[in-house]
Amino acid sequence: MTPAAQLPLPADWRDFLALTKPRVMSLVVFTGLCGMLAAPRAINPVLGFVAILCIAVGAGAAGALNQWYEADLDAKMRRTSGRPLPAGRMERQSALHFGVGLAVFSVLLMGLAVNYAAAAILTVSILFYVLVYTVWLKRRTPQNIVIGGAAGAFPPLIGWAAATGDVALLPVLLFALIFLWTPPHFWALALFVKTDYANAGVPMLPVVAGERTTRHQIGLYTIPMVACAVAPWPLGLTGAIYGIVAVGASAAFALFALQVSTRSTRGEDAMRPEKRLFGYSILYLFLLFGALVADRWLA
Ligand code: HEM
Numbered sequence: 001m002t003p004a005a006q007l008p009l010p011a012d013w014r015d016f017l018a019l020t021k022p023r024v025m026s027l028v029v030f031t032g033l034c035g036m037l038a039a040p041r042a043i044n045p046v047l048g049f050v051a052i053l054c055i056a057v058g059a060g061a062a063g064a065l066n067q068w069y070e071a072d073l074d075a076k077m078r079r080t081s082g083r084p085l086p087a088g089r090m091e092r093q094s095a096l097h098f099g100v101g102l103a104v105f106s107v108l109l110m111g112l113a114v115n116y117a118a119a120a121i122l123t124v125s126i127l128f129y130v131l132v133y134t135v136w137l138k139r140r141t142p143q144n145i146v147i148g149g150a151a152g153a154f155p156p157l158i159g160w161a162a163a164t165g166d167v168a169l170l171p172v173l174l175f176a177l178i179f180l181w182t183p184p185h186f187w188a189l190a191l192f193v194k195t196d197y198a199n200a201g202v203p204m205l206p207v208v209a210g211e212r213t214t215r216h217q218i219g220l221y222t223i224p225m226v227a228c229a230v231a232p233w234p235l236g237l238t239g240a241i242y243g244i245v246a247v248g249a250s251a252a253f254a255l256f257a258l259q260v261s262t263r264s265t266r267g268e269d270a271m272r273p274e275k276r277l278f279g280y281s282i283l284y285l286f287l288l289f290g291a292l293v294a295d296r297w298l299a
């Protein structure tokens with residue numbers, strides 16, 4: 001071993017933060033917080049803060065373990081090659097210890113300070129993202145994100161369970177909404193970073209089944225997703241504030257998804273429909289979950 005190889009890699013706090021995928025985590029935390037605030041029983045604010053911290057730390061742990069496991073893949077894709085592991089700024093061992101440490105900390109704290117139901121669902125989401133999505137499905141099947149995407153749909157259930165110790169129809173519908181939202185969210189992005197996935201040998205739908213099928217599937221998933229988004233209103237689980245925002249925001253989503261699914265040619269312009277749909281997919285969840293809380297607290 002050369003002396004240079006023995007030097008510790010220069011990872012700093014920014015690299016550890018990057019391991020937690022903070023931007024994705026922001027929406028995970030927001031949906032968890034809104035699930036908690038939409039629950040019929042108000043949680044003690046300190047416990048509520050602890051629960052949200054646990055969701056954030058648990059999601060960060062999952063992100064770190066995902067990057068620990070797939071540093072080889074990340075190195076092959078332009079979008080991910082600058083991450084701390086593929087860029088050679090951090091030892092793999094450090095990422096593993098960091099991820100396991102955060103996961104254990106978040107689940108134990110949730111169980112001891114909040115309740116066992118929330119801790120159990122948090123455990124399932126971390127395991128789902130790391131084992132089911134990252135280790136098992138991602139490199140094997142284009143259905144990887146459909147099944148594995150369930151991991152990211154759990155936070156509203158966790159937030160609700162933190163407040164009530166239980167689950168109910170509304171958070172289950174919110175789970176179904178994010179579950180059905182994930183394919184249009186991700187496949188819209190996959191359409192414009194397709195070559196990255198092809199180069200890395202990841203069997204994402206546009207790589208394996210082609211653009212036409214992917215566009216068609218985006219349209220298909222949008223229909224039940226919109227139904228789940230709007231359903232809480234006619235079912236009497238929310239009021240008109242949520243209902244009106246859900247109808248309006250879902251109509252826009254359906255329009256963008258229609259533009260993606262009917263597009264037959266490819267272009268390089270910045271506003272390709274899939275780029276618009278991907279960007280809007282993130283705003284859409286922020287709008288819906290924000291409206292849910294406004295409806296509960298202002299109506
Ligand atoms: C298996 C399911 C999912 C897959 C494969 C997926 C994939 C991706 C990818 C590849 C990006 C690109 C940007 C990046 O590298 O940060 C992204 C962005 C993003 N995703 Fe997802 N996603 C999934 C589910 C979710 C869920 C459940 C949420 C939250 C509820 C979410 C929230 C976001 C957000 C907020 C961004 C934008 C981040 C930024 O500004 O860069 N995603 N997603």
Ligand SMILES: CC(C)=CCC/C(C)=C/CC/C(C)=C/COP(=O)(O)OP(=O)(O)O
Binds near residue numbers: 125155
């Ligand atoms: C509460 C809790 C534990 C939630 C964790 C689940 C979570 C963060 C889900 C989001 C899913 C996600 C970021 C997928 C990214 O796909 P990828 O890993 O294939 O993306 P990449 O190509 O950018 O690495």
